Structures are given as C-alpha cells and as structure tokens.
Amino acid sequence: MLFVPLPLFATLVLVFVFARFVSNRDMTARPHQLFAGLIALYAIQSLLTSLRWGYGISGAANVMAVLAPVLPAVAYLAYQTLSGRQRGLQWWPLAVVAVNWAVFAVAPSLADPLILMTYLGFGAVLLRLYWRGEDQLTLSPINDAREILMAMGLTGAILIASGLTDVYVIYDFIKTDGRNAGLVLTFAQTFFVLVIGVSALFGKAAAAPDKEIEAPQLPTQDVTEADEEILKRLETLFARDRLHTTEDLSLRRLSRRLGVPDRHVSNAVNRIKHMSVSQFVNEYRIKEACMLLRETDETVLAISLAAGFATKSNFNREFSRGTGQTPSQWRSANKAP
Known part of the structure; x- marks a missing residue:
C-alpha cells in the first residue's frame, strides 16, 4: 500500500491556494508577487517535510535548512509592502x-x-506591525484591511510558535535522542505551513497603487488646524463625489486625492474621530446603505455594492457592527412609506 505522509496533503492544498491566488490577483503588483512567492515557498517546504520525515530522505534536511530563514523574511516583506x-x-x-x-x-x-x-524575530516584528492597526495598510483595499491585518497577526504568532517548536525538538534530542522529533515536526510544521500559506491568500493590494507623498513633519498627539482641514476636505469628497462608495478604495488613494501624506490622513481621522480610516469610511458607507434601504426597493446585495462594499458578507458584518441590526431588520423598522 502506498504511504502518503500528512505534509504531502498540505502541499497539494497549498498548490491549489497558489493557483487560486495567481488567477485572482494582478501579478504585476509587487505585494501580490511576494504573497504568491510566500505560498509557493511554503508548498516547497511542506514537500520537503514529507520527503524528510515521511519517506526518510535525509538529503531533504539540508535543503530545508537553506530554505528555513527565507520563509519568515518573505512573510515579513509581503505584509510590509502593503504599507x-x-x-x-x-x-x-x-x-x-x-x-x-x-x-x-x-x-x-x-x-x-x-x-x-x-x-x-520576524514573528515579533509582524506582531508589532499588527498592533499598529489597519491604517498602516495603505495599499490594501479598505474593504479587506481587517482580514489582512488578522492574517498578518496570525502569521507573526505562527512564526513564533514554529520557533518554539524547534526549542522542543532540541530538548527532545537532548533527552530522548530525537525519539519524538519526527512526529512533532510532521504535525506541527504541517499545521504551521497550512495556516501561513492560507493566510497569504488574504494578501491584496488595491489596483495600480500610487506612490506615497513625502511627509516632512513629525505627527503630534494633539489635534491641529491641519487635521481639521484634512477631515473637512475628506468629508467634502465623500459628500460631493461620493468617493466612499468606490469599492477598491485605499488609504493611499484617499491621500492622493487630498494631496497629503498617508499618515497625515490617518492621524487626522484618529485624533478627531477616534477611529481608523477604514472605520470612518465604513461609517459613511453604512449611512449610504441606510438611505438606500429606507428609500428604495433594491435588494440588499445591490445596496451593499452601491455603498462600496465588496461582498454581501462584509456588508452584513459592518452594518450589524454599526447599527446593531441586520440590513433586513433595519429596513423593516425604518422603511419609508
């Protein structure tokens, strides 16, 4: 009977994830290239794990050792490019x-x-980036910022867990001459590569991101006149041009329309509104959706797309978070005669 080790199944899953990622992304964008590379590298690592611990091919260990430091570096670079x-x-x-x-x-x-x-180290750096919040993902579509941030934090945590697994393996070699090392590495690393590889599927940059405008001055903790001016201009863009309804909207696109640096926009919203830019944009989108729910007979799906949400599930989640009701419940209670 043919023996098929567990990591080989993980390899097949990651190959499928890679194919889906490449077919659904603009591969001319550097973030997408790095995320695709990350998935491919973890698929290779999973294959090597199956060869080393499943089929006992010791030569795979050297290749794994060469590839090992590349994986966390590419993971960091992939998420960092979205800033x-x-x-x-x-x-x-x-x-x-x-x-x-x-x-x-x-x-x-x-x-x-x-x-x-x-x-x-790379795990700690990714977790540090995670705690900075969604506004650092200036090239990501606002619709996807929350999922990308969660994927980043999960990847950082898994990298640290992977390192701690190596500590156990070293301990096992000292105490039992590596009696349990193969089994632990097979199951743990299979889980780790699957989580990081599938998490990379969430990596997404808005189409054709523009270059960042330089920000010469350092941010302050107090609300400034410049903050108030930025917020006023941003609200005008939403009210006049309905820019918030653009599905592929990102912080970088907002900053380019305003002609100010990314972090100046996020600082203005954070200081005055005490929320992230994505929360601020979604607040306007929910107001837009409420108006359409009250005054039209369009379907919830059509309204979610018109308000700027990429998917109905994302719309339902944000709408419930903002109003405490589902769109259908809110329409039933507030429908105009």
Whole structure:
C-alpha cells in the first residue's frame, strides 16, 4: 500500500491556494508577487517535510535548512509592502537570510539556534506591525484591511510558535535522542505551513497603487488646524463625489486625492474621530446603505455594492457592527412609506 505522509496533503492544498491566488490577483503588483512567492515557498517546504520525515530522505534536511530563514523574511516583506512606505525592496531581511546561510556553511552547529532567533524575530516584528492597526495598510483595499491585518497577526504568532517548536525538538534530542522529533515536526510544521500559506491568500493590494507623498513633519498627539482641514476636505469628497462608495478604495488613494501624506490622513481621522480610516469610511458607507434601504426597493446585495462594499458578507458584518441590526431588520423598522 502506498504511504502518503500528512505534509504531502498540505502541499497539494497549498498548490491549489497558489493557483487560486495567481488567477485572482494582478501579478504585476509587487505585494501580490511576494504573497504568491510566500505560498509557493511554503508548498516547497511542506514537500520537503514529507520527503524528510515521511519517506526518510535525509538529503531533504539540508535543503530545508537553506530554505528555513527565507520563509519568515518573505512573510515579513509581503505584509510590509502593503504599507507602501519602503523605497524599493528592503534589504535588511535579505541580510538576515544571508547571515543564516553563511553560518550554515561555516558553522552548521550554530545554524539551528540562529534560525530559531530568525523566526522569533520576524514573528515579533509582524506582531508589532499588527498592533499598529489597519491604517498602516495603505495599499490594501479598505474593504479587506481587517482580514489582512488578522492574517498578518496570525502569521507573526505562527512564526513564533514554529520557533518554539524547534526549542522542543532540541530538548527532545537532548533527552530522548530525537525519539519524538519526527512526529512533532510532521504535525506541527504541517499545521504551521497550512495556516501561513492560507493566510497569504488574504494578501491584496488595491489596483495600480500610487506612490506615497513625502511627509516632512513629525505627527503630534494633539489635534491641529491641519487635521481639521484634512477631515473637512475628506468629508467634502465623500459628500460631493461620493468617493466612499468606490469599492477598491485605499488609504493611499484617499491621500492622493487630498494631496497629503498617508499618515497625515490617518492621524487626522484618529485624533478627531477616534477611529481608523477604514472605520470612518465604513461609517459613511453604512449611512449610504441606510438611505438606500429606507428609500428604495433594491435588494440588499445591490445596496451593499452601491455603498462600496465588496461582498454581501462584509456588508452584513459592518452594518450589524454599526447599527446593531441586520440590513433586513433595519429596513423593516425604518422603511419609508
């Protein structure tokens, strides 16, 4: 009977995820290229895991060691590109990978501890980015910012968990000569690669993102006249041009329309309204939807799209969060005669 190790199933799932991602994204955008690369790398890592621990091919271990530091670096770069703030590709993650490779070539006994620190470090950086909130994802469509942020935080947590798994494996080799290492690595790493690979499916940048406008001054904690002016102009754009109903709207597009830097827009909304830009935009979209629900007989799906939401499920979630009712319940209670 043919033996099929568990990681091989994960590889097949990730190949499917990769194909779906590539077919549904504009692959000329750098964020999409990095997310596709991340999924592909984890598919390869899953295949190597199945060869090493499923079929006992020891040669796969060396390839896994070479690939290991690349995975967290690409994960970080993929999510970081959605901030749109780097000038070209960041080089320090690549330097971390190069140091790992050099140590593996010169002093293999030190490779495992260094890989452990690499995973913990990149995981911590991603969690730090997660805690900064949705407004840092300036190139992401506002509709998708919440899901992308959650995927980023989950990826950071999994990288740290993967590093801690390596700590257990080292302990197991010390205590039992690695008796349980293969089983633990097979199940744990299969779970980790699936979670990170599937999470990458949420990575999305708005179409044709524009370049960031330079922001020379540092932000302050107090509301300024500039903040009030930005918010006034933003509200005018929504009221006059109904810009909030644009489905593919991003913070970067808003900042380009206003002619001010990304973080100045987010700072103005944060300080005055005490909410994120995505929450502010969705507030206007919900008001738009309420007007349509009250005054028209359009379907809930048609109204959700007209208000700027990409999907009905996203609309239902945000509408319930904002009003405490489903769209149908709100329409029944507020329908105009």
